[in-house]
Amino acid sequence: MFWKSKPLWGKKPRLKSSYDAVIIGGGLHGLATAYYLAKEHGIKDVAIIEKRYIGFGGAGRNTAIVRANQRTQYNVPLYKVALDLWPVLTKELDFNLMFNNCGNLNLMHSEAAMKAARMTIATAQFHGVESHLIDAKEAKELVPALNISEDITFPIHGAMFHPPGGIVRHDAVVWGLAKGCARHGVQIHQQTEATAIHTEGGKITGVDTSRGRIATKQVLVSAGGYSAGIINRMLGIKLPISVLTIQAMVTQPLKPILNHVVSSGAYHCYANQTLKGEIATGAHMDQWPNYTTHNTAHYIKHQAESLSDWLPCLRGVKFMRIWGGLADMTPDMAPIMDGNDPIDGFYMDCGWGYFGFKSCSAAGKYMAEYMATGNCPDMLKPFNLRRYENHELMGETAALVSYTPDN
Structure with a gap:
């Protein structure tokens, strides 16, 4: 028998002639x-x-990442409120949003990046956001799969660890x-x-x-x-907005290997492991303004090379699905x-x-x-x-x- 589906939130309403x-x-x-x-x-x-x-x-x-480790004194308080609201909303809405504050690890690949991270961490801590600077060995203790050797494209000098960050099911x-x-x-x-x-x-x-x-x-x-x-x-x-495509993808399901969100500005790559075991990964946006959500072979190649460099255990893992979305970028992000x-x-x-x-x-x-x-x-x-x-x-x-x- 055919059943007509209806929205999870109720019947389709009739459009009225006026609203507040x-x-x-x-x-x-x-x-x-x-x-x-x-x-x-x-x-x-x-x-x-x-x-x-x-x-x-x-x-x-999107790849469902949430965090409050932005750079400026104006952004950090706003994102802190957002991060604090996830468990509140889960209770208010009586709906499992699957919030997992597994922590966010931002990799640093130079001494200059480490110095910049100290400024970001100081701003975060000033506004009551937990954030720490750790060295490469401490980063590997948090994520054992990390490659902290010197023979990769961008050797890892350390990381900014933000424990309250994590993922929410979008x-x-x-x-x-x-x-x-x-x-x-x-x-x-x-x-x-x-x-x-x-x-x-x-x-x-x-x-x-x-x-x-x-x-x-x-x-x-x-x-x-x-x-x-x-x-x-x-x-x-x-x-003053430019619209650019940003792409993301997931791998085949794997056993748990990544218990934090990990990102790298030098590699333009970030990754987290979903509840299904997939590695969800994304990168920087495409460099030309457009309104498409098309995917590119260049991006697939970039993700494969980047991930296999600092997470070598992923070499040979298959990408299963790729998608694109639109990023409406302002000059000051x-x-x-x-x-x-x-x-x-x-x-x-x-x-x-x-x-x-x-x-x-x-x-x-x-x-x-x-x-x-x-x-x-x-x-x-x-x-x-x-x-x-x-x-x-x-x-x-x-x-x-x-x-x-x-x-």
Whole structure:
């Protein structure tokens, strides 16, 4: 017998003609913002508009790593809140998010890198985030499979060890937040495309969708790699964002060999072992802007060479699956979270690059506060769009640009 399936979070809702708030993008940031709007601020008349299905974009195309060992004084507190929220959300949502704080090990391959790590660790510790500098032998004690010999491309000098970091099951977070949203009255509209955002007198008035027009006074665009295009096309606001493909893959299942997340900036490679035993691995983004999620032989070759150099036990292991996602990169590799500028009632949450997954819980919490009160929380103030106009780029990794947003 054929059974019609229905979403895990309930029946398909009927699209209403008006909502208190509309969120464009059914990814983790949109879901988290809607959840906190309803739960903490009592704003339950919210519609999430998703062109395809929830979790289609970056939410379902990542390697599920979470950490709070960023570089700058503005980023570290935000990611710490996000990291601390995972066990809280697991309990609140009554849904197993499979959070495993197995620890994050960032390999260093030169004395210069070790010195830079000391600065990063000092920033983390100042903000109450546990992080330690260890030598190569200590790193091998944590991960016995590491090759710490001198005969590899980039010999390991030491590592930055961040015990609270780890992994969370990304699709479980999507489903858990969706259930939480529905339980609090938020409506999720999949297969519904936002086609226009309407304004009048410098204020948001509504959103056109493929299923009809919605009247609303608040709109949040949180559509990952598609956000900049949506905002530019619908509101004429140009953002300093480049969209690039980032690829990842998994190996065949193996017995447990990797009990921490391990990454290397020199190799542009990171890896962790999933609950199924696969080695999930990713690298830096492709070097040319594009909107594809295509995979490349060059990337497969890079991952194989990198992993087999510093994890030689993986030589001969087969890659089983590869995928691509979109990274919306800003010049300083920090997000844009802003609102009511230049349009009252318009909010944006974008530019996360490859940090979007690990930040979604905190970003949703503070964006919800921003939309509910109209006042920007202190945590989000450094991430405003005007920082590019004022040449106040963050030091996460900053490039010198001259940028003036359209008014």
